[in-house]
Structures are given as C-alpha cells and as structure tokens.
Amino acid sequence: MKKVALGIDIGGTNTAVGVVDQEGSVLSKTSIPTPKNGNVDSYVAGITSTVRGLIKDLKESVDVEGIGIGAPNANYYTGNIEQAPNLSFKGVVPLVELLKKAMPEMKNIALTNDANAAAMGEMIYGGAKGMKNFVMYTLGTGVGSGLIVNGDLVYGHDGFAGECGHTMLVPGGRACGCGINGHLESYCSAGGMKRTAFELMAYYNANDSLLAEKSFKDLESKDIYDAAVKGDKIALQVFEVTGDYLARGLADTIHHTSPEAIFIFGGPTAAGDLIFEPIRKNLDKYLLPTFRGKVKILPSKLKLGDAAIVGASSLVWKEIQKTLS
Amino acid sequence: MKKVALGIDIGGTNTAVGVVDQEGSVLSKTSIPTPKNGNVDSYVAGITSTVRGLIKDLKESVDVEGIGIGAPNANYYTGNIEQAPNLSFKGVVPLVELLKKAMPEMKNIALTNDANAAAMGEMIYGGAKGMKNFVMYTLGTGVGSGLIVNGDLVYGHDGFAGECGHTMLVPGGRACGCGINGHLESYCSAGGMKRTAFELMAYYNANDSLLAEKSFKDLESKDIYDAAVKGDKIALQVFEVTGDYLARGLADTIHHTSPEAIFIFGGPTAAGDLIFEPIRKNLDKYLLPTFRGKVKILPSKLKLGDAAIVGASSLVWKEIQKTLS
Numbered sequence: 001m002k003k004v005a006l007g008i009d010i011g012g013t014n015t016a017v018g019v020v021d022q023e024g025s026v027l028s029k030t031s032i033p034t035p036k037n038g039n040v041d042s043y044v045a046g047i048t049s050t051v052r053g054l055i056k057d058l059k060e061s062v063d064v065e066g067i068g069i070g071a072p073n074a075n076y077y078t079g080n081i082e083q084a085p086n087l088s089f090k091g092v093v094p095l096v097e098l099l100k101k102a103m104p105e106m107k108n109i110a111l112t113n114d115a116n117a118a119a120m121g122e123m124i125y126g127g128a129k130g131m132k133n134f135v136m137y138t139l140g141t142g143v144g145s146g147l148i149v150n151g152d153l154v155y156g157h158d159g160f161a162g163e164c165g166h167t168m169l170v171p172g173g174r175a176c177g178c179g180i181n182g183h184l185e186s187y188c189s190a191g192g193m194k195r196t197a198f199e200l201m202a203y204y205n206a207n208d209s210l211l212a213e214k215s216f217k218d219l220e221s222k223d224i225y226d227a228a229v230k231g232d233k234i235a236l237q238v239f240e241v242t243g244d245y246l247a248r249g250l251a252d253t254i255h256h257t258s259p260e261a262i263f264i265f266g267g268p269t270a271a272g273d274l275i276f277e278p279i280r281k282n283l284d285k286y287l288l289p290t291f292r293g294k295v296k297i298l299p300s301k302l303k304l305g306d307a308a309i310v311g312a313s314s315l316v317w318k319e320i321q322k323t324l325s
Numbered sequence: 326m327k328k329v330a331l332g333i334d335i336g337g338t339n340t341a342v343g344v345v346d347q348e349g350s351v352l353s354k355t356s357i358p359t360p361k362n363g364n365v366d367s368y369v370a371g372i373t374s375t376v377r378g379l380i381k382d383l384k385e386s387v388d389v390e391g392i393g394i395g396a397p398n399a400n401y402y403t404g405n406i407e408q409a410p411n412l413s414f415k416g417v418v419p420l421v422e423l424l425k426k427a428m429p430e431m432k433n434i435a436l437t438n439d440a441n442a443a444a445m446g447e448m449i450y451g452g453a454k455g456m457k458n459f460v461m462y463t464l465g466t467g468v469g470s471g472l473i474v475n476g477d478l479v480y481g482h483d484g485f486a487g488e489c490g491h492t493m494l495v496p497g498g499r500a501c502g503c504g505i506n507g508h509l510e511s512y513c514s515a516g517g518m519k520r521t522a523f524e525l526m527a528y529y530n531a532n533d534s535l536l537a538e539k540s541f542k543d544l545e546s547k548d549i550y551d552a553a554v555k556g557d558k559i560a561l562q563v564f565e566v567t568g569d570y571l572a573r574g575l576a577d578t579i580h581h582t583s584p585e586a587i588f589i590f591g592g593p594t595a596a597g598d599l600i601f602e603p604i605r606k607n608l609d610k611y612l613l614p615t616f617r618g619k620v621k622i623l624p625s626k627l628k629l630g631d632a633a634i635v636g637a638s639s640l641v642w643k644e645i646q647k648t649l650s
Contacts, residue, residue, distance in 0.1 A: 257479055
C-alpha cells in the first residue's frame with residue numbers, strides 16, 4: 001500500500017491541506033478558512049474532518065503515516081502555536097496535542113514554522129536530497145529561513161531558531177515590520193524590493209522609468225520583473241541591489257554554519273538569473289577566503305504553489321527517520 | 326585507574342601540551358616550540374616524545390583515552406591543518422593521521438580550531454554542562470566562535486563553520502585583518518577596543534584622557550581597563566561602545582541558532598561588568614521580541630591560562646560519547 005503524509009499549511013486567511021506521497025507529489029488537496037474568531041475547537045474539528053475526507057476520497061487506499069504542519073510562530077518542541085500576530089487565536093494553542101486527541105489514528109504529528117518546513121521539504125523531496133548541511137531562505141511578504149545542520153533542522157533552545165530575515169543588514173537602516181531598523185527582511189522581501197525601487201526612482205529622479213507609472217501602494221514585485229525584462233534601468237538596478245543585499249546576509253549565514261548550499265525560495269526567484277547572478281557575483285567579496293567559491297546558491301526545487309503543503313508533509317518522513325535511527 | 330586526555334594547543338610560537346582529567350583539571354603540562362622551518366616530521370616526533378614523557382612522569386598511573394588538538398585552520402572532518410597563515414607548514418598537514426601513526430596506542434585523536442575546542446571545553450567541563458544549544462565567543466587578538474547545536478559542534482559542510490568574528494557589523498566600516506571591511510573582529514577584539522579608544526579620543530579631542538599618554542602602538546586593552554577603573558571617560562565609553570557592538574553581533578547569532586546562552590571568553594572579559602553590562606543592556610534592542618530576555622550572556626568558566634589545553638582535551642571525551650551513542 002502506498003505510504004502518504006498529510007501536509008497542512010496554516011496561513012492568516014486559509015489553511016491548505018494536502019495528501020503527499022514519498023516523492024513529494026500532491027495526490028489531493030483542499031483548503032478551509034483559518035478562523036477569524038479565535039475558536040480553536042471548531043478549527044480542530046474542521047481540520048479533522050477535512051483530513052479524513054481527503055483520505056476517504058482518494059482513488060487508491062493508502063497507508064497514512066502522519067501529519068506535518070507549517071504555521072507562523074510554531075514551536076516544534078512543544079507542538080504549540082505561540083502568540084502568532086497574524087492568527088486570531090489568543091496566547092498559546094497546543095495544536096499538536098489537540099489534533100492527536102481528535103485523530104488518534106495518526107502515528108506522527110509534527111509542527112514547525114513554514115520556512116523550516118520548506119527547508120525540510122527541500123531535503124526530503126527537493127534539491128537538497130543527501131545534503132547534511134544547507135540553508136533555505138524564503139523570500140515573500142517577509143523573509144524566512146531554515147537551517148539544516150548535521151542532517152537535522154536547527155530549532156535552537158526554544159524552538160524558534162532560523163530567523164535570518166531579521167539579521168542586521170544596515171545599522172540604522174529601513175524600518176522593519178518587527179520594529180527594529182535595518183533588518184534583511186526590509187531590503188530583500190518582495191516589499192523590500194519595492195522600497196528599493198522607490199528609493200532608486202527618488203535618487204535618480206527617474207520620471208521615465210516604467211515603474212514611475214504606479215503608486216507606492218500599487219507597485220508589486222511582478223511589475224519590477226516585467227519592467228526589468230523590458231530593459232528598464234531602475235528595475236534592473238533593483239535586482240542588482242537586492243542581490244547584493246542578499247549576498248551580504250547569506251555571507252553572515254555562511255560564516256555561522258558553513259553550509260554546502262543555500263536554497264532560495266519564493267516569488268522573487270521566478271526572475272531567475274536577474275536575482276541569482278547579482279547574489280553569486282557579490283557573495284565572495286563578503287566571505288572569508290576559506291569559504292569563497294564553495295557554497296552553491298540555488299533556486300529551490302519545490303513547486304511554488306504546492307511548496308507549503310509539501311514542505312509541511314516532509315516533517316512526517318523526518319519523524320519516521322528519527323524513530324528508526 | 327584515573328582516565329585522562331591529552332590537550333594540545335598549537336599556536337604560532339609555541340605548542341602547549343597538557344594532561345587533563347575528566348573534571349578539566351590539568352595534571353601536568355609543558356610546551357615545545359612550534360617549528361618555524363615547516364618541518365612536519367620532526368614536529369610530530371617532538372609532540373610524540375612530549376606526550377609520552379608527560380604521561381611517564383605523572384605520579385599516578387592513568388588510563389590515557391586520547392588526544393584533542395586545537396589549531397588554527399584545523400578541519401575536524403579531515404584531521405588536517407589547511408593553509409594556516411600563522412604556521413610555517415605549507416599547504417595541507419594531515420596531523421591526525423601522522424599522530425595516529427606515531428602513537429598507535431592512542432584510541433582517539435581529534436582536531437579542531439581553538440574556538441571550537443573552547444566551546445567543547447565549556448560543555449564538557451565548564452558553564453555549559455548539560456546545555457544542548459549554546460555559543461562561545463572568544464575575544465583576543467581576533468574574535469573566534471564555536472556553535473553548539475543539538476549537543477554537538479557545528480562544523481558545517483567543510484569543517485570550518487563558526488566564524489562569527491567575520492560577520493558584517495558595519496558595512497564599509499573598519500579594515501578587518503581578513504581583508505574585508507566592517508567585520509565584528511575589527512570592533513570587538515582586543516585590537517578593536519584599542520581602535521575604538523583612538524577613534525573616541527580623536528572625536529572628543531581628549532587630550533586629558535589617561536589613554537592619551539600612550540602611542541597607538543603601545544596602548545593595550547589592559548590600559549583601557551585600568552583607565553576605566555580610574556573613571557576615565559574615554560575608557561569607560563570604549564567598554565560601552567564595544568558592548569553595544571558585541572550585542573549587535575550576538576543578536577545576529579541568536580537569530581540564526583537561538584542558543585540558551587552565549588559564553589564569552591578571553592582577556593577583555595576580565596573587565597567583568599564593564600563589558601558584560603553594556604552587552605546585556607543593549608542586546609534586546611537588536612532582538613526579535615521572541616528572543617528578548619531569554620538568552621543568558623555569561624563569562625566562560627574556563628580558566629584563562631589553561632583554557633586552550635583544557636578545551637582541546639575535551640574533544641576526546643566527546644569522541645568517546647559519540648562512540649557510545
């Protein structure tokens with residue numbers, strides 16, 4: 001019988017649930033709204049019936065090995081979601097415990113944040129198969145990261161390690177959403193690229209840029225890509241500058257854990273060489289000689305649409321590996 | 326019979342060798358010159374006779390469990406010293422292999438850099454006993470670091486992880502010895518503190534500072550401490566500024582691996598609260614809320630004089646633990 005794992009991705013608006021096989025293929029998926037009223041019990045009931053429904057409706061019978069969950073402010077050690085600012089639940093939600101009670105048939109249930117889940121997904125299904133030391137950066141609304149050391153995720157003392165989006169890039173620099181100035185996230189997230197675009201237009205007084213047509217509120221990172229492809233100088237420079245900022249942040253991560261590769265995931269990576277070339281070109285100038293030319297900077301092999309579900313599901317296979325070792 | 330491990334600390338001038346028991350006490354120690362002529366064979370012969378002599382001359386008979394070595398540019402995985410700029414050996418020296426041949430009676434021989442050895446020493450003998458996730462910063466001529474994750478040293482893909490002294494603190498800032506500008510080492514090492522002192526004297530035109538009596542070449546970090554104790558404003562501000570710089574660097578390390586504690590070792594920590602208070606006072610302002618007030622900033626419990634030998638010897642007990650697990 002085919003072995004499968006459930007992957008659950010908890011977002012502020014929706015909760016995506018999918019059935020994933022050992023190769024990382026999504027056999028079936030759906031989503032339910034993430035509650036706005038803070039009601040945990042009905043949410044757990046909703047997840048439970050959704051999971052059971054998905055399995056029941058599969059065309060083949062499967063051996064369900066467990067559930068992996070990616071969520072904001074999720075603590076792997078405790079199985080809790082703790083004070084997540086973008087979710088309606090108050091305080092600490094013991095999600096793993098509640099789901100174990102609701103679905104005693106599940107052998108493994110594990111929880112971590114979405115960037116850690118993506119890193120695990122890359123190792124189990126993606127481009128990091130066989131790697132023991134690598135790092136995942138996820139670029140989106142924010143910048144997340146997951147660190148793999150000696151073949152396992154770095155959770156740290158409290159379960160919240162891997163916040164490389166909040167390393168200091170520019171002392172006294174841009175306001176970051178977390179309240180501290182100058183963090184990498186405020187330069188290298190999708191929103192950070194937009195801010196760079198407006199800074200550059202202001203600097204060059206670039207009324208002729210394609211990006212000068214849109215308001216600050218309306219400009220999206222996709223617009224920057226489209227303009228860059230058309231040769232717009234400001235848009236091209238946004239990618240150059242963002243790649244250089246990223247190179248500086250990645251260098252500090254390399255100085256910490258000396259990974260074999262750093263994978264980059266998320267919307268901005270769709271720009272391909274536009275973003276990867278400036279990272280690779282600038283990285284060595286920030287690295288100790290020992291590390292130069294050694295660390296691969298690679299696009300994630302996880303598919304953008306399914307990555308959250310697939311990454312979350314990978315936690316289950318890792319839990320099984322741990323039990324066996 | 327008492328179990329002991331040899332600890333060897335390879336420096337540019339001398340190689341210290343000591344016999345250490347399981348509590349971290351040095352039973353006996355000596356040192357030989359590190360060769361200036363690049364002759365590896367005679368060096369290995371010298372280490373071998375020194376080790377055997379130390380053991381023979383002990384008052385009690387002991388069970389020798391192995392040798393741990395701390396050395397610059399040392400690779401734990403390969404047992405090699407690789408292109409160490411401050412040693413006379415050319416290229417790659419397979420030191421562990423050579424010592425195993427010379428001393429087949431040794432059960433375990435392991436090698437890493439001195440900061441990693443210090444971190445391991447802190448875990449085996451010092452203030453980090455029982456901790457699974459912590460970090461060691463060593464402040465001296467340079468700034469080294471060792472990261473412990475899930476109870477083991479982070480060696481990284483290539484064996485050279487833990488170079489937190491070369492994370493970027495001030496983009497475009499001071500020239501660092503490694504050739505890149507703005508690294509933590511150029512602000513927080515003993516020499517970095519001296520540079521801060523001269524920057525501050527230049528800024529305030531501080532002819533009345535006690536530090537204004539000495540030349541740039543002659544001023545030592547001990548002078549800064551002595552002046553601070555006497556209430557010298559410049560000297561006091563050097564500690565304030567250095568602590569703030571360190572806090573910024575430590576915050577980035579915390580964002581990476583979320584340790585339970587960061588231990589700080591080395592000459593400048595003899596200043597006690599003068600250096601620790603500004604670190605602790607400033608740390609939270611650089612941290613995500615999740616990490617605030619959680620991470621202990623502690624002085625190393627390794628004794629300054631013996632720490633290199635003791636740290637190196639701890640590798641042996643860790644190797645034995647690994648074999649047993």
